[in-house]
Amino acid sequence: MDLFDAWGTGPQGLPEVRAGAPLAVRMRPRTLEEVLGQQHLLEPGSPLRRLLAPVSGEPGPAAPSSVVLWGPPGTGKTTLAYLIALTSGRRFVELSAATAGVKEVREVIEDARRRLATGGAETVLFVDEVHRFSKSQQDVLLPSVENRWLTLVAATTENPSFSVNAPLLSRSLLLTLHPLADDDVRALVARAAADDRGFGGTIVLTDGAMDRLVRLAGADARKALTILEAAVGALLEGREVAPTSSDPGVVEVQTVERAIDVAAVQYDRAGDQHYDVASAFIKSMRGSDVDAALHYLARMIAAGEDPRFIARRIVIAAAEDVGMADPTALQTAVAAAQAVAFIGMPEARIILAEAVVHLSTAPKSNASYLAIDAALADVRAGRSGPVPASLRDAHYAGAERIGHGQGYRYAHDEPHGIATQQYLPDELVGARYYLPTDHGHEREVAARLDRIRQILGGD
Numbered sequence: 001m002d003l004f005d006a007w008g009t010g011p012q013g014l015p016e017v018r019a020g021a022p023l024a025v026r027m028r029p030r031t032l033e034e035v036l037g038q039q040h041l042l043e044p045g046s047p048l049r050r051l052l053a054p055v056s057g058e059p060g061p062a063a064p065s066s067v068v069l070w071g072p073p074g075t076g077k078t079t080l081a082y083l084i085a086l087t088s089g090r091r092f093v094e095l096s097a098a099t100a101g102v103k104e105v106r107e108v109i110e111d112a113r114r115r116l117a118t119g120g121a122e123t124v125l126f127v128d129e130v131h132r133f134s135k136s137q138q139d140v141l142l143p144s145v146e147n148r149w150l151t152l153v154a155a156t157t158e159n160p161s162f163s164v165n166a167p168l169l170s171r172s173l174l175l176t177l178h179p180l181a182d183d184d185v186r187a188l189v190a191r192a193a194a195d196d197r198g199f200g201g202t203i204v205l206t207d208g209a210m211d212r213l214v215r216l217a218g219a220d221a222r223k224a225l226t227i228l229e230a231a232v233g234a235l236l237e238g239r240e241v242a243p244t245s246s247d248p249g250v251v252e253v254q255t256v257e258r259a260i261d262v263a264a265v266q267y268d269r270a271g272d273q274h275y276d277v278a279s280a281f282i283k284s285m286r287g288s289d290v291d292a293a294l295h296y297l298a299r300m301i302a303a304g305e306d307p308r309f310i311a312r313r314i315v316i317a318a319a320e321d322v323g324m325a326d327p328t329a330l331q332t333a334v335a336a337a338q339a340v341a342f343i344g345m346p347e348a349r350i351i352l353a354e355a356v357v358h359l360s361t362a363p364k365s366n367a368s369y370l371a372i373d374a375a376l377a378d379v380r381a382g383r384s385g386p387v388p389a390s391l392r393d394a395h396y397a398g399a400e401r402i403g404h405g406q407g408y409r410y411a412h413d414e415p416h417g418i419a420t421q422q423y424l425p426d427e428l429v430g431a432r433y434y435l436p437t438d439h440g441h442e443r444e445v446a447a448r449l450d451r452i453r454q455i456l457g458g459d
Helices: 049-052 077-088 102-117 134-146 166-170 182-194 209-218 220-236 251-259 270-287 290-302 309-327 328-343 348-361 366-382 442-456
Strands: 067-071 091-097 123-128 151-157 174-177 204-205 248-252
Touching: 049 067, 049 077, 049 174, 067 077, 067 348, 077 091, 077 123, 077 151, 077 290, 091 102, 102 123, 102 134, 134 151, 134 166, 151 209, 182 204, 182 220, 204 209, 209 220, 220 248, 270 290, 270 309, 270 348, 290 309, 290 348, 309 328, 309 348, 309 366, 309 442, 328 348
Parallel strands: 067 151, 067 174, 091 123, 123 151, 204 248
Antiparallel strands: none
């Protein structure tokens, strides 16, 4: 039996979409025109467009043999992989890096080579969650990419610079997918309500229900369709007569909330409530009121705010409001942002809460924030001046002849590791941008900085 036919796939090896399939599967775009968002990748002549073009023997710009699709969940990575196979006429094979091993990868590669050798269709190998592959598993893919035995489409939600081996990444075209805009999610939900693959016009959503669903989806197309399907299920529960296109069922805010079991929270993600709650959240952390900060965090979470938005606010607050008074706050905030992206909700709420407690209870200083703004103000006002000759690059031929690097004192050769010499341009000698407070760790920084500035000044 053919390896791929055993998987119960349809034409070209693409998964069959049965009537009882989840709504997100049934509504997967069948053409490029149905793809929402990601228009930056679909410009005429783009590498992705070339991959989507039908395979032919005619000369022309070669399509890439390997593509890495990087983006958040629900942005269309799997859809684009399907479309590459469907529109180009290639055969499609899908592996999940979470379950496949080296043996499965080798079998796919050998089958692709055999088909090419016998005049069969080219193969698109889609590897989902490629970041879960070990180094040895990723290395197995290299010869097939190098020799164009197949077209590799790898998807990941993690930064490929850290999760994909350098040799494979260097042979691949990296395409970054952006989170869907609210209008894209709204259009997707409306299409599912009207399209025969979805509910065929038998349901309509109130404006409030649509807004609520879009907010809860958090830029994730798959999540939006899953919530819609659950809401329609809740609407139909206990009804004796099914809705029709002439007498459609109405999905209201309460229907959506009943489907996902959450309470309504007054929080308009695109309006004043969004900005008011986010502002109160930041100011509560700045003001060291941990209870208030946790309250506003809870309001944002309960209202379906994107946890990545919350994490970004926490990282900013760590640098702007805590600063050097507790340098570990920024480490906590960055770790929280990375963990939120990796874990997702609902567990991410615990990570966010831990970061909020740390920032709220930490000593505060905005000295670093004020320092960079003061330095920028001088630069923008034209106060810069030439770099002192002793600090200029002296590594190229002829630099020493024009005085670059002459008189430079190497700090590590000096007492205390501090070299007494001029670092600022002449116009700014004596400028003081960073003025540390006596809060927390910054008290120690202030004492050390006083001594450093005395040494630099020759005292």
